[in-house]
Amino acid sequence: MSYYIxxxxxxxxxxxxxxxxxxxxxxxxxxxxxxxxxNLNFVFIIKSQIDGSKALILKQAVPYLRCVGEEFPLNxxxxxxxxxxxxxxxxxxxxxxPIIYDANEEMSAVxxxxxxxxxIMRKGMINEVIYPKFADHISSFLASNLFNxxxxxxxxxxxxxxxxxxxxxxxxCKLTExxxxxxxxxxxxxxxxxxxxxxxxxxxxxxxxxxxxVLSLKYKFMTQNDALxxxxxxxxxxxLNKEETFVIDxxxxxxxxxxxxxxxxxxxxxxxxxxxxxxxxxxDYQEWVFQTxxxxxxxxxxxxxxxxxxxxxxxxxxxxxxxxxxxQEFKQEFMVQILKDSVGYAGCKMxxxxxxxxxxxxxxxxxxxDIKDNAIKMTLDIAKEFVKxxxxxxxxxxxxxxxxxxxx
Amino acid sequence: MSYYIxxxxxxxxxxxxxxxxxxxxxxxxxxxxxxxxxNLNFVFIIKSQIDGSKALILKQAVPYLRCVGEEFPLNxxxxxxxxxxxxxxxxxxxxxxPIIYDANEEMSAVxxxxxxxxxIMRKGMINEVIYPKFADHISSFLASNLFNxxxxxxxxxxxxxxxxxxxxxxxxCKLTExxxxxxxxxxxxxxxxxxxxxxxxxxxxxxxxxxxxVLSLKYKFMTQNDALxxxxxxxxxxxLNKEETFVIDxxxxxxxxxxxxxxxxxxxxxxxxxxxxxxxxxxDYQEWVFQTxxxxxxxxxxxxxxxxxxxxxxxxxxxxxxxxxxxQEFKQEFMVQILKDSVGYAGCKMxxxxxxxxxxxxxxxxxxxDIKDNAIKMTLDIAKEFVKxxxxxxxxxxxxxxxxxxxx
Numbered sequence: 001m002s003y004y005i006x007x008x009x010x011x012x013x014x015x016x017x018x019x020x021x022x023x024x025x026x027x028x029x030x031x032x033x034x035x036x037x038x039n040l041n042f043v044f045i046i047k048s049q050i051d052g053s054k055a056l057i058l059k060q061a062v063p064y065l066r067c068v069g070e071e072f073p074l075n076x077x078x079x080x081x082x083x084x085x086x087x088x089x090x091x092x093x094x095x096x097x098p099i100i101y102d103a104n105e106e107m108s109a110v111x112x113x114x115x116x117x118x119x120i121m122r123k124g125m126i127n128e129v130i131y132p133k134f135a136d137h138i139s140s141f142l143a144s145n146l147f148n149x150x151x152x153x154x155x156x157x158x159x160x161x162x163x164x165x166x167x168x169x170x171x172x173c174k175l176t177e178x179x180x181x182x183x184x185x186x187x188x189x190x191x192x193x194x195x196x197x198x199x200x201x202x203x204x205x206x207x208x209x210x211x212x213x214v215l216s217l218k219y220k221f222m223t224q225n226d227a228l229x230x231x232x233x234x235x236x237x238x239x240l241n242k243e244e245t246f247v248i249d250x251x252x253x254x255x256x257x258x259x260x261x262x263x264x265x266x267x268x269x270x271x272x273x274x275x276x277x278x279x280x281x282x283x284d285y286q287e288w289v290f291q292t293x294x295x296x297x298x299x300x301x302x303x304x305x306x307x308x309x310x311x312x313x314x315x316x317x318x319x320x321x322x323x324x325x326x327x328q329e330f331k332q333e334f335m336v337q338i339l340k341d342s343v344g345y346a347g348c349k350m351x352x353x354x355x356x357x358x359x360x361x362x363x364x365x366x367x368x369x370d371i372k373d374n375a376i377k378m379t380l381d382i383a384k385e386f387v388k389x390x391x392x393x394x395x396x397x398x399x400x401x402x403x404x405x406x407x408x
Numbered sequence: 409m410s411y412y413i414x415x416x417x418x419x420x421x422x423x424x425x426x427x428x429x430x431x432x433x434x435x436x437x438x439x440x441x442x443x444x445x446x447n448l449n450f451v452f453i454i455k456s457q458i459d460g461s462k463a464l465i466l467k468q469a470v471p472y473l474r475c476v477g478e479e480f481p482l483n484x485x486x487x488x489x490x491x492x493x494x495x496x497x498x499x500x501x502x503x504x505x506p507i508i509y510d511a512n513e514e515m516s517a518v519x520x521x522x523x524x525x526x527x528i529m530r531k532g533m534i535n536e537v538i539y540p541k542f543a544d545h546i547s548s549f550l551a552s553n554l555f556n557x558x559x560x561x562x563x564x565x566x567x568x569x570x571x572x573x574x575x576x577x578x579x580x581c582k583l584t585e586x587x588x589x590x591x592x593x594x595x596x597x598x599x600x601x602x603x604x605x606x607x608x609x610x611x612x613x614x615x616x617x618x619x620x621x622v623l624s625l626k627y628k629f630m631t632q633n634d635a636l637x638x639x640x641x642x643x644x645x646x647x648l649n650k651e652e653t654f655v656i657d658x659x660x661x662x663x664x665x666x667x668x669x670x671x672x673x674x675x676x677x678x679x680x681x682x683x684x685x686x687x688x689x690x691x692d693y694q695e696w697v698f699q700t701x702x703x704x705x706x707x708x709x710x711x712x713x714x715x716x717x718x719x720x721x722x723x724x725x726x727x728x729x730x731x732x733x734x735x736q737e738f739k740q741e742f743m744v745q746i747l748k749d750s751v752g753y754a755g756c757k758m759x760x761x762x763x764x765x766x767x768x769x770x771x772x773x774x775x776x777x778d779i780k781d782n783a784i785k786m787t788l789d790i791a792k793e794f795v796k797x798x799x800x801x802x803x804x805x806x807x808x809x810x811x812x813x814x815x816x
Binding site: 211317 | 565567571578581582585591593594616619620626627630631633725726733734735737738741
């Protein structure tokens with residue numbers, strides 16, 4: 001099948017060609033709505049006219065940036081990597097992955113479960129919704145996906161095949177290299193207007209100790225192939241309610257450092273925490289966010305080690321190579337290294353959201369200028385500590401203390 | 409062209425189909441000799457019957473291990489990676505790469521310059537030949553090939569394309585994972601007979617601090633894609649004379665950690681040094697080997713930094729991102745990290761040669777048992793220090809002092 005752009009006139013015919021989708025809707029007539037997903041792609045909701053509870057999502061990449069138009073070309077092969085990552089998630093963490101009804105790399109299109117009872121986490125957190133199971137869910141998601149796609153679990157050949165599948169996600173990796181690690185920390189015309197005269201932007205752009213460490217984290221991002229990472233795991237890539245958590249939009253997926261996803265998540269939760277401190281929101285909510293950050297880090301480590309315990313042989317390990325006492329030490333040091341990297345990446349992710357392209361609404365949409373500036377200041381204080389101190393972090397307490405110290 | 413195995417009956421016809429080769433020999437009749445290259449492949453010398461100085465080498469991989477036979481299958485695609493690495497070397501360091509007359513991935517065959525006036529370095533060193541230009545040559549080879557294929561030089565897209573070209577060299581990478589990092593450090597039926605009752609083997613196999621650090625180095629070997637490495641750069645992969653140095657046999661090539669090639673080389677030179685200490689060879693020769701190790705490390709760093717100085721933009725660096733003073737600090741720390749890794753890998757490479765498959769003749773062929781055992785002991789003493797202390801190494805002096813301390 002050669003690629004063509006789907007629209008309301010041809011989408012029903014396309015859907016009818018997919019057996020899984022036909023089985024799902026039966027002979028029902030369908031309603032089609034194009035909703036967009038914000039930036040990159042076209043997204044359609046397909047609903048049964050007979051039974052409104054029957055609905056699926058179709059997402060298709062076009063060879064340009066949807067929100068800008070054809071004058072901003074962006075390779076539609078980004079959907080290839082999204083599809084491959086979703087397929088990997090379906091294997092590793094089906095509970096936290098939308099059901100995939102069809103995935104078609106040639107068409108750069110995927111048909112999947114419509115999450116009608118879930119909202120984007122960032123919106124929920126801005127509205128102070130507590131998600132009591134979130135830390136448990138997302139730590140499972142992280143531990144399973146990162147461990148099971150690493151050289152601690154896979155054999156050498158399978159790991160290389162995995163790298164092969166994602167290595168050419170060049171364009172989106174380059175976006176991260178540019179927008180997460182570079183342009184947001186220097187005067188650049190992609191930065192927010194706000195940055196131009198902001199004193200804190202000026203200070204950030206001139207903090208050379210910070211930028212030296214950013215280079216080190218960027219280099220690791222480009223050269224360390226630990227595991228299949230989502231690549232953009234902020235609270236806008238999570239849909240959830242009090243009972244269920246789903247991770248979506250893994251188009252930035254590639255085989256990179258463990259700490260990048262954990263850092264993205266922790267960084268974004270920390271920015272939510274800061275926004276609630278700055279806005280003097282409900283204390284219990286603040287406390288829940290804080291506890292959630294800690295719980296994710298603790299549970300991630302527990303669950304990652306649990307999976308490792310079950311895995312006797314892998315690309316790295318051969319039975320009877322090393323005594324258990326020393327293997328445990330090795331594992332502990334390994335986990336500390338993941339934590340260090342996570343903290344470093346959390347800092348990059350936070351700092352880049354202040355003045356770079358695509359800020360986080362938790363903070364950018366604060367209307368009161370003083371409150372917003374206070375939130376920016378706290379974010380940068382923590383981000384700088386995270387980045388500059390990442391290599392010396394030894395445990396989760398130290399991380400939580402940095403957040404505490406810089407928000408009081 | 410589909411693959412077939414070349415032999416004396418069909419090789420002339422094959423050679424006649426290659427324009428470069430025809431241009432080289434003209435209408436001369438050819439003599440063909442099959443010499444083997446020791447282990448993996450078939451190697452033919454092709455000589456003009458008219459002018460004996462005109463000669464080329466043809467090397468072809470067969471789908472099994474040549475020295476064992478068809479019962480030991482080994483993917484002939486290994487030659488694909490050798491060809492690609494040689495082509496990269498031709499670009500980066502033509503002075504240290506045999507001239508390639510033809511490279512044919514389908515035929516798993518390469519036709520190249522016959523190095524008639526050069527010998528394998530290991531043999532030269534066993535015979536106490538001084539190569540005054542070697543340190544200068546090989547440090548250029550290392551600096552150019554490693555720097556120019558790294559994210560410090562290439563742009564993001566080109567780097568990923570490079571990874572693509574070498575990522576599937578799975579079988580040979582797995583050989584390294586198994587034989588350099590694993591089996592040689594535990595009881596295993598591939599180990600030398602000698603290991604079975606040797607007290608030092610027993611001690612090595614039970615040195616858990618050493619093995620814990622080996623795991624860490626193995627993990628880095630599998631997951632760190634710094635630059636295109638040769639993957640097997642010992643003194644048997646170098647052909648030279650007093651004036652010229654050539655690197656050959658890069659079939660293990662893939663995009664891995666900088667330190668692996670440097671470590672392989674330093675480790676093998678250190679074993680040569682140890683053999684001459686143990687054998688009480690000429691002091692001047694000992695001194696030359698020692699100085700050569702130091703000179704390689706010093707000059708590699710100088711030349712790598714020189715290339716970096718000329719390279720303003722790359723996947724890592726954007727103009728005006730960071731002030732020069734901090735960039736220099738970053739570079740210094742970067743070079744120390746390469747040194748640490750090099751020392752760690754040197755240690756692995758040395759230790760694995762003592763009891764694992766394929767020892768080095770410098771030491772294994774010492775006839776006197778006490779002298780040989782003394783050489784093994786010194787090698788393991790240094791190797792263990794290198795491996796256990798690699799993360800704390802700060803400068804080249806410390807490395808040289810370890811060698812000095814453990815050989816007196």
